[in-house]
Amino acid sequence: MSSPGGKSSSIPLMGNEEEPTIFELSCTGRKSYTMRSTGVPVNELKDLVDGMFLRDDELDLVEVSERDLVAHFTRLSHRQFSVDLGFYPLGSCTMKYNPKFCDEVASYESLVLIHPATPSKFCQGWLDLCFKLTGALKEITGMAGGTLQPAAGAQGELTGLLLIKAYHESRGESRKKVIIPNTAHGTNPASVTLSGYEPVTIGTNKDGLVNIDELKAILDDDVAAIMLTNPNTLGLFETEIAEIASLVHNIGGLLYYDGANLNAILGAVRPGDMGFDVVHLNLHKTFATPHGGGGPGAGPVLVSKRLLDFLPSPIVTQEGDRFIFTYPKHSIGRIHSWFGNAVVLARAYAYIVFHGNDGLKTVGELAVLNARYLKERLKEYFPPAYDSPPMHEAVLTAESVTKETGIKALDIAKGLLDRGFHAPTIYFPLLVHEALMIEPTETESLETVDSLIDSLEEIYRCAYEDPELLKTAPMNTPVSRVDEARAARQLKPVYKRDTPA
């Protein structure tokens, strides 16, 4: 079946020529810049500032013409896979289409030319936008209030945990532990450690859900919170969440919701209604702000009523027809140099108002439909790790293929690169052997999902018929498999003229 999103449409467009570094293109005497005349005479710095403060070593950045600069970065862009080029079935990452009109919004001068130290009276537009976005996120999550400051999901996690800490301490309790399932995102335990708590891992039951018996055994008054993702990272809905919530609340603990997988339940289930006290969202996942090759993201945190007084400062509140900054009574303080990744927030707000209540619900439904269809069609080749109905993503295992042919999840991933797709997430969650974690998202068509399925079936057959071909994959990409061990052993994080590559 032909595919607009995968197969032959993408890889042949990628640049296979090695590109020299910008430093190798540099040539003394070339330049791109021009400088305006300000009307003020330009002085030598030594006439303005005592020489002991001035640079005495020779600065050497680069000297390139604008033409060479543009060609260089354009050629680099041709060596890069992207959502606009093809399909990223990356589990847990929600690589949906990033609407173009949001790019336009992100370029509005009335948004981007505003200095963050502008008095709030003179940037009411920004305050209004932040207020409206917070309101929409409260409604979508079923929470009572929130902060937009965290710049990414991981920063949101840490912020949420510090809120939990502040809450317990305000009650004179110094609890020590935070419970995390063994399927959790890697950032969860890292954030717990940095919040000063001790992460305690609990297991998963035969259905791929939190093991409630293990949870009961571990719950005591030293537990500050449990961090959950629902649907969890196996793509499964924690159907016993209400019981989990009441067990944790009964010992005085709180529930933290990792919003990485919110896309699955938009408009259908709300974290607040499930009993969660803190929620972080990844706007670059659910609300389609572009990933930018690894940021900028945005990780707002929403809270239940009992945590409102601890929110980071400042927050925006409405007073009549004006918007003002307020400082919660027992605020944990500031999280960001200013107010967060503001322009990313504007993109997410644009996405939300475009979709409206019905549109958001459809997003969730079609994301689940694509994933469930994909799992059902692939199960005879790559069975699901657990047999419960998947939500927005399907976690499959290649374990039997690996046993029978030696072809690993990694080889399958690289084989997909050769076939014009990005690879799925592999080897995660950690408890699934040879995991293939596939999240098709709602913006990929049936034809595109079908063509991914066809390619995986073909790879499956290839594993049995010609495994060597997969072990040497990818060969159609700008570079073949990369020597990661050498990169770590002979560390070279900086270009140096004299060192041969």
Place this chain on the structure above:
Amino acid sequence: MNFSPHTTEDVRSMLNFLGLDDLSDLYGHIPKELLFHGKLNLPDGLSEFDAKTHILEISGKNLQHGNTLVCFAGGGSYDHDISAATNSLASRSEFVTAYTPYQPEVAQGVLQALFEFQTLVTRLTALDVSNASLYDGASSLVEAVNLATSHAKKERVLLSAGIHPNWRQVVETFAIGTGHQVETLPLRNGITDLSDVDMTNVAAIAVASPNALGFLERIDNLANTAKENKALLIQVFDPIAASVLKSPGASGADIAVGEGQSLGMPLSYGGPYLGLFAVKSEYVRLIPGRLVGETVDKLGRKAYVTTLRSREQDIRREKASSNVCTNQTLIAIRAAIQMSWLGTNGIKEVAKISASSAHYLANQLVQAGFALAYDSPFLYEFSIKIKIDPEEVVEAVCYEGMLPGIARYPHEIPGISSNLLTIATTEKRTKDEMDRLVSILKKIAL
């Protein structure tokens, strides 16, 4: 409204294949009492045009008489010019819509651009290694504090009051979790003075130069004091200023952190910005965030890959010393492009023109009757004393279409003796604009 390509027929055939009747059946295994019934209390969806109009209406409230304010504010965010080439290249959707480069075979574009960014930052700071960016200047400072305390195995951290007050607050917030003892060193005569400071159990001293008031600090002397006390010196630097000032590396700083907004990001109401982070090579294995290294592929061709992955939170999990995962890759690429466009000489020109204008403006203000806060050297940001409430001055000038600077008070910057207005110039500000600012301030604030 949505962006799903599914036709009604597609949905029906997929549901049929799954043996389901309706989309709501996809949630059939979820307990009924957990399902959200009814509609979210959000407006109905809008067409693209209506959505854009709605946001233009809201953002229009950021304008004064239909214009943005002429900007004399700094504090880590500067109104520098951005080249059209930078805007164009950094808007290429191959960069904008890429994922984190976990599959290096199809991510050489982002990886090489980050490698070039890292190299440019090391050249600017004269330090050995730069990471691939952090969230913003404040988050870089937090991570530097964490690196220093875990390296030095000591808990006290001294922050100069000359570091932007917001950043100091961010460090204090995250110290709730790590338990570090964060103390503020009051300024003396507008700069940091370590002469009577108790240096026991100090892991790091962090100092900004130029500082929040615009004044330059003797990082070399402060670094010597740090070294004598087996503490690390963290310098908060400004990337444009660093092109002409004694570099963090040459001054003896162990870690340089900075806000990279000046390198091609619009003011953007404070974000997304760019956390810069560079260290001496001895700390390379403690660097937070991502690091790109050069290597080869199977066929021996040059290739780039994120490296020292064992440091990353996804592997170390509970042993991690940082939880940073996503960074600001697109902004780092943007900065690499803008730095290349400016090049060795252009970046120095920006610093020189901005500094010339700041000194002109400072002189005009002194001639008009204002007093500089301190008689200390500065580059393109400086502070004047304000007898009345400086925030009222800022607002009054805003009505005239100009943002005159940032109001500073003794309670937020310990060690300053009066209310100040901190003013910044860039290469964009003209003599006419500066003369106008002087005449407005003269009317309002003398």
